Amino acid sequence: MNSSFKPKNLGEPRLAHSFKDTDGVAWASLESTRNRMKFHALAIAAICVFVLERTSIAEVRTVAERNENPTARFKFKNLSGPAKNDAAAKARFTIVDGTADGNGGSVDKLHDGRVPTDEDQPSENFFFRAGSDGGRILIDLGSVIEIGQINTYSWHPTTRGAQVYHLYGSDGQGDFNAQPKRGTAPEQCGWRLVAKVDTRPAAGENGGQYGVSISETIGRYRYLLFDIFPTEQADAFGNTFYSEIDVLDLHAPEAAETVAAQTIEHVFETDGGKYRITIDTTAAPDLTEWVDRELAPVAQGWYPRIVRLLPSEGYEAPSQVAIVFRDGMTVPAAASGGRISCNSRWFSQNLKGEARGAVVHEMVHIVQNYGRARRNNPNATSTPGWLVEGIADYIRWFLFEPETKGAEITQRNISRAKYDGNYRITGNFLNWVTEKYAKDIVQRLNAAARAGTYNEALWKNATGKTVQELGDEWKAFHQARLAANAESKINALTDEERK
Numbered sequence: 001m002n003s004s005f006k007p008k009n010l011g012e013p014r015l016a017h018s019f020k021d022t023d024g025v026a027w028a029s030l031e032s033t034r035n036r037m038k039f040h041a042l043a044i045a046a047i048c049v050f051v052l053e054r055t056s057i058a059e060v061r062t063v064a065e066r067n068e069n070p071t072a073r074f075k076f077k078n079l080s081g082p083a084k085n086d087a088a089a090k091a092r093f094t095i096v097d098g099t100a101d102g103n104g105g106s107v108d109k110l111h112d113g114r115v116p117t118d119e120d121q122p123s124e125n126f127f128f129r130a131g132s133d134g135g136r137i138l139i140d141l142g143s144v145i146e147i148g149q150i151n152t153y154s155w156h157p158t159t160r161g162a163q164v165y166h167l168y169g170s171d172g173q174g175d176f177n178a179q180p181k182r183g184t185a186p187e188q189c190g191w192r193l194v195a196k197v198d199t200r201p202a203a204g205e206n207g208g209q210y211g212v213s214i215s216e217t218i219g220r221y222r223y224l225l226f227d228i229f230p231t232e233q234a235d236a237f238g239n240t241f242y243s244e245i246d247v248l249d250l251h252a253p254e255a256a257e258t259v260a261a262q263t264i265e266h267v268f269e270t271d272g273g274k275y276r277i278t279i280d281t282t283a284a285p286d287l288t289e290w291v292d293r294e295l296a297p298v299a300q301g302w303y304p305r306i307v308r309l310l311p312s313e314g315y316e317a318p319s320q321v322a323i324v325f326r327d328g329m330t331v332p333a334a335a336s337g338g339r340i341s342c343n344s345r346w347f348s349q350n351l352k353g354e355a356r357g358a359v360v361h362e363m364v365h366i367v368q369n370y371g372r373a374r375r376n377n378p379n380a381t382s383t384p385g386w387l388v389e390g391i392a393d394y395i396r397w398f399l400f401e402p403e404t405k406g407a408e409i410t411q412r413n414i415s416r417a418k419y420d421g422n423y424r425i426t427g428n429f430l431n432w433v434t435e436k437y438a439k440d441i442v443q444r445l446n447a448a449a450r451a452g453t454y455n456e457a458l459w460k461n462a463t464g465k466t467v468q469e470l471g472d473e474w475k476a477f478h479q480a481r482l483a484a485n486a487e488s489k490i491n492a493l494t495d496e497e498r499k
């Protein structure tokens with residue numbers, strides 16, 4: 001939607017080097033939801049896109065948008081998404097001033113036709129070193145072209161999402177310096193200012209997925225110079241995570257192929273449309289077939305089952321679940337909010353083994369949603385981690401895949417058999433308490449954890465015994481079972497074996 005509201009001039013980036021405002025340069029800016037509310041006193045959703053009027057000097061149009069629904073597809077309402085085969089794809093990118101941050105990707109991440117699959121993925125972005133004032137990047141397109149559009153994309157959950165830069169162009173003629181460092185005004189050495197961009201909202205957070213599109217009469221250039229500034233100086237982490245820069249040749253024969261077109265996403269509904277599950281294998285296309293054949297039916301069947309297994313009063317489990325395969329994770333899988341991240345390498349090595357069960361475990365975390373206790377109840381007790389993981393592994397190993405016997409107590413792990421032994425050990429304990437004392441123990445524990453009222457008295461109320469007493473009894477049961485087994489094995493030795 002276009003807003004009639006005029007943003008106030010946000011001023012120059014606060015930096016040691018400041019630049020004079022040049023007449024006739026388009027500014028792009030975003031207002032925050034919060035700011036907008038002040039003007040309209042209406043709860044109009046999300047962020048608006050708007051264009052400042054152009055002046056007669058530079059016929060440049062700059063539009064910025066903060067994505068309301070940021071995903072790996074980088075699909076914007078009013079802007080085209082990142083392109084793969086644009087003129088920047090084969091251009092040369094050079095850092096003219098400033099230093100790349102070692103935690104990020106190289107400057108070539110800016111034109112590799114790829115974007116991050118998640119909101120905080122340093123390796124898939126380029127950003128200047130933490131604590132620095134940003135820097136300058138030169139793009140050499142190889143020859144002069146008539147530029148139709150220059151688009152820049154960024155993504156980060158906090159202040160490193162917004163974009164602040166000045167853009168210059170040159171055809172390289174005359175008294176030209178291709179690599180002017182900070183302190184040298186580009187206008188003095190053969191460059192022309194094309195646009196000034198600042199997508200920071202006047203108030204509120206800078207985080208999110210941003211797209212900026214500079215278009216209309218940009219001009220004929222071979223070189224582009226980005227002078228990039230941090231979005232804030234309050235801490236060292238103000239340098240924007242830039243994901244992609246596109247330069248579109250006005251006379252390019254075909255429309256640019258967008259990144260979104262290559263996104264591999266399988267979306268399905270379950271439980272009569274109540275839940276919507278998205279599985280994204282863009283980062284691991286080889287897994288797509290397995291996902292469709294093996295994982296999708298499990299997610300479809302088990303997400304609503306887990307919801308029914310873990311009810312509590314007035315609680316609605318997240319209705320949207322995203323399962324996203326990612327590169328470079330250090331753990332097999334993780335859950336946060338309604339999103340499950342899957343380590344694509346670990347999954348491809350465990351397709352026949354633990355892969356499906358790992359997703360079931362993470363789906364339990366999404367349904368558990370115990371973090372809400374602290375948000376809703378200032379006096380919330382915290383639920384011990386061993387119980388959170390124990391419930392996830394109880395559902396996984398005893399309800400989802402009991403046939404794998406993956407959470408048995410054996411001679412090998414009996415020494416670690418404590419009720420708070422975490423993961424599958426606690427899962428085994430919960431299964432034993434369920435069968436022996438209280439069919440609804442997991443439901444009770446879950447409801448308390450979600451409300452922020454978990455305490456040890458719960459065990460005694462449900463079973464008549466403390467959790468320590470239950471733990472001791474459970475361990476003694478397994479010790480006796482294992483001893484009897486060992487004995488029966490000895491007795492079962494054949495004559496041959498007895499020799």
Ligand SMILES: [Ca+2]
Nearest residue numbers: 109114243244
């Ligand atoms: Ca990229």
Ligand SMILES: [Zn+2]
Nearest residue numbers: 361365389392
């Ligand atoms: Zn877990």
